[in-house]
Every structure is written in structure tokens, then in C-alpha cells.
Amino acid sequence: MTWVITRLCRDCVDQGCVEVCPVDCIYVYDGEDKSTFPNQLYIDPEECINCGVCEPECPWEAIFEDEQVPPVFTDDTGLNAKILDDKDSFSVPEVEEKPKPSPQQIEENKTKWGYSA
Ligand code: SF4
Numbered sequence: 384m385t386w387v388i389t390r391l392c393r394d395c396v397d398q399g400c401v402e403v404c405p406v407d408c409i410y411v412y413d414g415e416d417k418s419t420f421p422n423q424l425y426i427d428p429e430e431c432i433n434c435g436v437c438e439p440e441c442p443w444e445a446i447f448e449d450e451q452v453p454p455v456f457t458d459d460t461g462l463n464a465k466i467l468d469d470k471d472s473f474s475v476p477e478v479e480e481k482p483k484p485s486p487q488q489i490e491e492n493k494t495k496w497g498y499s500a
């Protein structure tokens with residue numbers, strides 16, 4: 384079992400999750416293949432200890448336990464696992480303080496990705 388960062392993170396990447404992960408298993412992609420690995424963060428499923436502390440820290444509500452990933456984000460589970468194919472191209476990002484989204488922005492982001500919850 385692992386946790387998954389879904390596309391709700393894309394281009395949001397405020398990194399609140401990185402700060403709290405006790406095993407530093409949340410990564411950013413540093414490589415050139417941005418079409419495969421878009422601008423979001425990724426959880427290494429082999430390093431994640433399934434503690435769940437990242438989930439409430441995510442202002443965009445982008446993190447799910449793998450068994451709870453909404454069907455519309457199913458592909459994101461595999462995308463997080465794909466980190467294992469090219470681990471050298473990933474690093475733990477420096478945490479930057481960014482403004483928190485408003486409730487309206489959070490809802491708009493979900494709508495953009497076809498998710499309603
Ligand atoms: S806290 Fe959420 S939106 Fe921010 S980088 Fe982590 S997963 Fe992405």
C-alpha cells in the first residue's frame with residue numbers, strides 16, 4: 384500500500400507535503416521528459432511508509448491512499464510508480480512557502496480535472 388499524488392497537484396506544487404513526510408519520499412522530476420512527467424510531485428511507492436501525514440497538509444486535496452484514488456485519477460497511481468523507472472531524474476524539492484488556495488480555487492481545480500467530491 385502507498386499514497387498517491389494525483390493531477391490535482393499539477394502546477395500547484397506548494398510542497399506542503401514535502402515538509403511533513405518523515406521518510407523524504409516525495410519527489411520532483413528534474414529531467415527533460417516533461418510530457419511523461421508533468422509539473423507535479425510524485426510519491427515513491429517503495430519508500431512510502433503509508434503514514435498518511437501528507438494528506439491533510441495538501442491544500443489542493445491532491446493526495447489519496449492508493450485504494451481510495453478516485454477513478455478519474457486512476458492513471459496517476461501508475462504515474463507515481465513510474466518514478467522507479469528513472470529514479471536518478473527525481474529529487475526531494477526545496478520547500479517554498481506559497482499562498483494557500485481559496486476554497487473556490489480548490490473547487491475550480493477539481494472541476495478542471497473532471498473530479499467532483
Ligand atoms: S501539498 Fe499537495 S499540491 Fe502541494 S505539492 Fe504536495 S501534493 Fe502537490
Ligand code: SF4
Nearest residue numbers: 404431432434435437
Ligand atoms: S504517506 Fe507518509 S511516507 Fe507516504 S508520502 Fe505521505 S508522508 Fe510520506
